[in-house]
Amino acid sequence: MxxxxxxxxxxxxxxxxxxxxxxxxxxxxxxxxxxxxxxxxxxxxxxxxxxxxxxxxxxxxxxxxxxxxxxxxxxxxxxxxxxxxxxxxxxxxxxxxxxxxxxAIPNIPLEDVPIGTDEDANVEIKKVGTPPQIENPKQHFDIGEELGQMDFEIAAKISGARFVVLQGQLARLERALANFMLDTHTEEFGYTEVVPPALVRDDAVFGTGQLPKFKEDLFRTEEGFWLIPTAEVPLSNLVREQILDAEDLPLRYTAYTPCFRSEAGSAGRDTRGMIRQHQFSKVELVSIVMPEDGEDELERMTNCAETILQKLDLPYRVMLLCTGDMGFSARKTYDLEVWLPGQDSYREISSCSLCGDFQSRRMKTRYRHKGDKQTHFANTLNGSGLAVGRTIVALLENYQDTQGRVFIPEPLQPYMGGKTHIEIYG
CATH class of the missing domain: 1.10.287 (Helix Hairpins)
Incomplete structure (x- = not known):
């Protein structure tokens, strides 16, 4: 606010x-x-x-x-x-x-955010890595179904469209990725791991800016709880209605959770596969900082998310979003877009945003220096570190081979029981 x-x-x-x-x-x-x-x-x-x-x-x-x-x-x-x-x-x-x-009013962009109405005005900051040369690359859903470990039909029978069932080594790959990401963010970057609720109250969703304007994008239970669209909601609200000690900042939290989105307004977009689903998993990053540290923290957080892509040797680019493409609560946003050979394009896999004091005013989150009676609103940041489902998509498409197998990057192999490839019925 x-x-x-x-x-x-x-x-x-x-x-x-x-x-x-x-x-x-x-x-x-x-x-x-x-x-x-x-x-x-x-x-x-x-x-x-x-x-x-x-x-x-x-x-x-x-x-x-x-x-x-x-x-x-x-x-x-x-x-x-x-x-x-x-x-x-x-x-x-x-x-x-x-x-x-x-x-109901969106946040005010920083001065260096490019002005534009949609993604066409986003600015490419850099590209990292070289897209692999794959002859006739398959898309992830074809690879997963041929492996016999990705099933959209049974998911549709159970839950409807935009759901998937992963089995065998693909199911283990999701768990491996989550553990790998959490270990990296906690051990290398000092984030505190949290296991938050996946059901939250009105005040929590209002605090991060999803309510009241975007309630159609959310799922709500008959009891009045909201299913979290991202762990940003419970992680940010860990400090709601608090006066923090300035000496304790920054606070950095990470969590691996399911996320639930109605995908209102996305009819006809990414109808096949795991790119856009009602339920997906994500490792989230949230920071609470003093205002003067906000922009530096955004660069740091983006680097944390980039590190996961670099360790997995996945080609990607960093995009600075324009004013018309940023989220409601953001003042500045970097998107990380990973290369997908099957789509012959870059697709978003992480979004890191500085929200200034926009959310902290809604959550009544303040801080105070020692010996000072005056309080100040904190700055909040959030980012994906990374979206696990989309990382699976990227791994399947970038590491597919002509034998119908998928190579497992070395950093993930210990989490996969030492296996080097995902194979049929592996």
Missing amino acids: LDISIIRDNPEKFDKALLSRGAEAMSQQLLTLDEARRGAVSQAQELQTKRNETSKQIGQAKAAKDEDLAKKLMDDVATMKEQLQTAEESEREASQALENALA
């Missing part, structure tokens, strides 16, 4: 930033709501001050034995009590109206 003072200070700059994200200019509407809220606050404060002063005058009148004045003043206080209740209700309504409006 944005700080209204930023909009007050420079409404033109704020509107320009919204327009760059494909949103409507909102400064005048928000400032009108803010003015109404401030007026209601002022009226309530004035009534409270007047009531307090009148209450003192009652005591003075009684001390002077002026019963008529005391009675009149008491009647005035009773009237002011009713007026104050009305004013306080108006203040609550005005504050809620402003908060509701702010809650």
